[in-house]
Each structure stands twice: as C-alpha cells, then as structure tokens.
Amino acid sequence: MTDLMPAVHQPVAETWPTLVRPRSNPVRRVGALAAIRMIAKDLPATIRLDNKPYGLGGPAMRVHRSAAFLDRLGQDAGSGFGEAYLAGDWDPEPGTDLADLLVPFAERFSDDESRQLLPKWAQSLRWLVTRSQPGEQENDRPGARENVSRHYDLSNAMFSEFLDPTLTYSAAYFGPNAADDLGSASYDELSPAQLRKLDSILDAAGVHAGSRVLDIGCGWASLAIRAAQRGAWVTAITIASQQALLAQRRIADAGVSDRVQVALRDYRDQIGEFDAVLSVEMIEAVGERYWPVYFDAIERRLAPGGVGVVQAIVMPHDRMLATRNTFTWVQKYIFPGGLLPSVHAIQEVTAQHTGLRAQVLRHLGPDYARTLRIWRNRFIEQWPTIEALGFDPTFRRMWEFYLAYSEAGFRSGYLDDVQLLLTKR
Structure with a gap:
C-alpha cells in the first residue's frame, strides 16, 4: 500500500x-x-x-x-x-x-x-x-532600488496577512525559551516579542525623549513609531516606494506624524547628525562591495557621543567566504543582490574603514527560528486571502520554501541573528 x-x-x-x-x-x-x-x-x-x-x-x-x-x-x-x-x-x-x-x-x-x-x-x-552573481544585481543606487523594490514592494497587503500587527519584518525577541517546542509557536505571542525586540534596540541606543534618531531601512516604520512614542525625533528612510507610503499611513494612524519624517532616500544620501543611528536587518541587502560605504555612512551621521545599533542576519565567516560569489536560490527568487555577512566581516570592515567599534550585544538565532515558524504557519493559514490578491500556487511554494529554508538555517546554527552596538573608537 x-x-x-x-x-x-x-x-x-x-x-x-x-x-x-x-x-x-x-x-x-x-x-x-x-x-x-x-x-x-x-x-x-x-x-x-x-x-x-x-x-x-x-x-x-x-x-x-x-x-x-x-x-x-x-x-x-x-x-x-x-x-x-x-x-x-x-x-x-x-x-x-x-x-x-x-x-x-x-x-x-x-x-x-x-x-x-x-x-x-x-x-x-x-x-x-x-x-556567479549576475551583474544586474549590483547594489549601486539604481540597482539597490530595483533589488529592494522586487521584494519589499511586492505587496503591502500580502505582508500584512502574515506579519503581526506591528508589521515588523525581522527577528522577534522571545527570550530564553525561544527554542522550546516550535510546534506550539503561536501567532498571539509574536507582537509582544516584536515589541520586546524594538525596545531592546532603543534601550541599547539610549533613545529617550528628545533623542534624534535615524532609522536606515525603516520597513513599515514599527521601530520609528516605537521611538517616537518615547518622545524621540525620527528620520526614517527606505528606498521601497510602496513600503514608504504604508509607513507614512501607519505613522499617522499612530498619532506620531509630528515626530517622524519618512523619506524615500538611499542611506548614502542622508545628511545631518543623530544621537542614534539604527538599522535592522538591512545590511543583508547592501552587498559586500558597499559594506565599507554603509558603515561609513552610519559613522558620519553619528553626533558626538552618539551610538549605532545594527541587527544583522549573519553566517559563519568561512561559509561566507566560500559562497560570497555564488548565485543562490535566495538571491534568484527572494532577495536579489543580497549577501549575508559574518560577525568577523563586520568587525573587520568597521576596523579597517571606519572609526567604529562593533560589539555583539545579543544573539537571536533561536528567536528567528520561532519567528519564521509563526510567519509560515500564518502564511499558510491566510493563503486563501493571499491567493485572492493575485498570487498563484507556485508563489505559495516559493514562500513556504523560503520561510522553511530560513527556519532550518537558524535551527541548525548555520545562520544567526545578532544585535551589534556601534560606538566611535
């Protein structure tokens, strides 16, 4: 049988x-x-x-x-x-x-x-x-805009169906029990864990009432809104146009439009000084060639005494070196132009090209595995609504594989997610 x-x-x-x-x-x-x-x-x-x-x-x-x-x-x-x-x-x-x-x-x-x-x-x-990676995925200004748009401008409505109400598209912070029984992972626990993650970043950066904050790669503005609710003044930048529009609406709905400015702007074009520069899971889209430019931009925007916090998906350094020039499934179908750094690479780049010191504050690998399990369960549960938006069964298989493939990477330890504190040497 x-x-x-x-x-x-x-x-x-x-x-x-x-x-x-x-x-x-x-x-x-x-x-x-x-x-x-x-x-x-x-x-x-x-x-x-x-x-x-x-x-x-x-x-x-x-x-x-x-x-x-x-x-x-x-x-x-x-x-x-x-x-x-x-x-x-x-x-x-x-x-x-x-x-x-x-x-x-x-x-x-x-x-x-x-x-x-x-x-x-x-x-x-x-x-x-x-x-090898195709030349058209180069992360210069026009290339970065195209690469980011292909993923983040895919459909605000689609992302809204499986992310939690904060629309936070990065690892949540569940705490020491993150790795426990993924089969019991519940959508209801996601929003509190995402808010805990946002607060951990703001706490590390010392954000308080009156702080001037720059959020590079602001997503749908959950971190910017949370910072503004503390009384901070926030400049939030993205190069995904549809994402920026929804971010502005969410900021207005949260009643903090007077404290948050959303700009459709490349990180290389930002000016001004800030007490805190924050960037959550954005470095993965920068590309190895531009890592020195990215960290230099963070350093240039920091006011005297200011600090940066970067949350990054990372891989072991030897695996990064072995795969950095290959064209992977994720680059082809999910994140064109993307490359995961290693902690060693980040510390090496900041030491050689900037006056910044990069210190690991927290590892969120198990937390990301749990986050991805919840997203995937929710994506499957909400599939009839997502399909009605115009997505076909092959798209469903693509996103199920992407979410499961990523979860497996964090569960195995091949991938990690770290929060890094950047201070001037």
Missing part, C-alpha cells in the same frame, strides 16, 4: 519561465545522483528517489519526477534543489514538516568539517555546477 500524496504541482511556464526543466545532460545527471549518494551516507533524513530510499532515516522527502529533479541539480547546484521544489518535482512525505526536513541539510552547511554536505574533493568541483 502506498502513502497518499497530494497532486503533483506543475507551475505555469509562462508565469515561471525559470522553472522550465533544463535540457537533459546525462553526465550532469549522473553527477547529481552521485552527489546525492555521497550526501545520503550520513544524512539523518530520507530522499526517496525512484522508490529507493537514500539516507539514514528521519524526515523524508519523495521525488516525483526523478529525471527533472536530477537535471535541475546537475544544472545549478546553488538553485536546483529549491527550484525543484517550486516546480513540484519533490515534496516532503505526508506528515513531515518542510523545515524539519531541511534542518539536516542545513546542518551540513555548518562550519563543522565533519558534518559538511560534501567531502572537500567534491566541494572543489562545485564551480562546474555553480553560477
């Missing part, structure tokens, strides 16, 4: 041209299968391919279209696995949570050499099936 599986998904080729199956290449297909066999030798998960299980057991996935699955992996190691999911070539087995399945894979990207996904000799051949 076979397990019952949902109908196999098939994307609309005209809408999703990148998911058209690549031309078959027998050599690459054989290489992809060989890679799966190597990965599966010590993988605590199961890959069921042509009804043959690979792996040590545990969370399981079933490949529906083995030829297409192998063609995608053989064509592009950076995007093939995720693209195969979007295309419907594989699914988790019934009863298997997608993030639970992806955790064992994410653990193989950690900085522990004994747990690497592929042996070193095989990793040295990745260049054969790995693409």
